[in-house]
Amino acid sequence: MKKSLLVLLTGALLFNFATSYADDLEVKRTLNGASILEKMSPQPEIKKWHDTEPQPRNYPEQPPIIPHSTKGYVINQKSNKCLTCHSSEDSKTSGATPVGKSHYKDRDGSPTSKISARRYFCVQCHVSQVDAKPFMENDFKGEE
Ligand code: HEC
Ligand code: HEC
Numbered sequence: 001m002k003k004s005l006l007v008l009l010t011g012a013l014l015f016n017f018a019t020s021y022a023d024d025l026e027v028k029r030t031l032n033g034a035s036i037l038e039k040m041s042p043q044p045e046i047k048k049w050h051d052t053e054p055q056p057r058n059y060p061e062q063p064p065i066i067p068h069s070t071k072g073y074v075i076n077q078k079s080n081k082c083l084t085c086h087s088s089e090d091s092k093t094s095g096a097t098p099v100g101k102s103h104y105k106d107r108d109g110s111p112t113s114k115i116s117a118r119r120y121f122c123v124q125c126h127v128s129q130v131d132a133k134p135f136m137e138n139d140f141k142g143e144e
Pocket of ligand 1: 068
């Protein structure tokens with residue numbers, strides 16, 4: 001008996017909270033006098049990828065920037081488009097730089113026959129080169 005009373009009370013409280021929350025939202029919209037959509041900031045410009053030669057690296061451990069478009073290149077559980085050109089086997093015919101040797105090592109440094117799971121999702125570390133100016137001036141110099 002006591003239990004059902006408790007359930008009833010909690011239910012009533014939650015309902016009360018939900019409705020007053022919805023009321024709050026309503027009020028904010030009307031006070032603004034405009035729909036939220038009209039106040040959206042302009043969409044940032046989409047940067048175009050830049051097809052270049054492979055770019056110099058700033059330090060040895062930097063994942064090199066991708067010097068070509070990757071539009072439509074799918075990487076999922078079943079397939080990895082990047083590997084069809086970049087795997088150590090396929091790079092022999094595709095002319096693409098083979099992935100680093102580090103990409104065929106597990107976390108203990110032992111060699112793996114297939115690409116290491118840690119290196120499967122290429123775009124986690126490699127990004128396409130775009131023509132984007134830095135937001136702030138800076139005097140960073142890479143290693144020679
Ligand atoms: C159709 C073949 C092909 C596919 C698919 C491909 N690449 Fe490439 N990639 C190349 C070639 C060829 C180069 C050599 C430079 C060039 O000609 O643009 C290259 C260069 C690179 C480099 C620069 C290497 C360096 O030494 O600086 C990186 C990084 C790279 N690709 C990453 C990727 C990633 C990540 C993907 C998937 C999202 C991918 N590539 C898919 C062919 C391919
Ligand atoms: C966890 C980060 C990481 C992931 C994921 C990753 N890479 Fe790399 N990659 C690096 C780093 C760091 C380097 C440079 C040092 C080295 O070779 O290990 C590199 C180097 C490379 C190079 C240049 C190799 C050379 O000898 O100059 C290519 C090409 C490349 N990666 C492609 C790929 C592709 C394709 C994938 C996906 C199958 C991938 N990478 C996944 C970090 C990563």
